[in-house]
Amino acid sequence: MPNDWNFWELIFNKPLAAALAAQVSAQLFKVILPIFKGKPPDIRQISKYGGIPSGHTAFIVAAAVAVGITSGWKSPLFALAASVSAILIYDILKLRTAVECSLEMGQKSLEAAKQTYERKIPQFKGHSPLEVIAGMIWGIAFAAGVCLLWQ
Helix, strand or coil: CCCCCCHHHHHCCHHHHHHHHHHHHHHHHHHHHHHHHCCCCCHHHHHCCCCCCCHHHHHHHHHHHHHHHHHCCCCHHHHHHHHHHHHHHHHHHCHHHHHHHHHHHHHHHHHHCCCCCCCCCCCCCCCCHHHHHHHHHHHHHHHHHHHHHCC
8 A cells, every 4th residue: 555545534535425424324214214104113224225215326426426526527537426326327227127127037937837046036126216316316415415514
């Protein structure tokens, strides 16, 4: 590692802090969301895919927006962050839904053939456009909050 590398610079990096805060808070929101429906909190939601807001979308959008705020909207770094965000959001909307459908079809085929699969297949839930939009808004809000309040 370079001699001038400082661990605290990584920890106190606004785009990283905004991204992590957005991701963690989005997942925690999913835990407490059942309370608004008269149900107990669901701690299992902390690590599950899917739901509103999209935590992955909140993470990548918060990082990109924080890069824009700290480095400038015309900077090459923001262009890279925005490009990566667009690719990931596309995958969140399209690819995960395709994986979810493929897993369902595979499971139905196994059941129809009266076969089983020894390993538990992880379940990936695709996001709806509304969940992704909510994640984008969540990410923008956290990036703005972290960057504007952290002077």
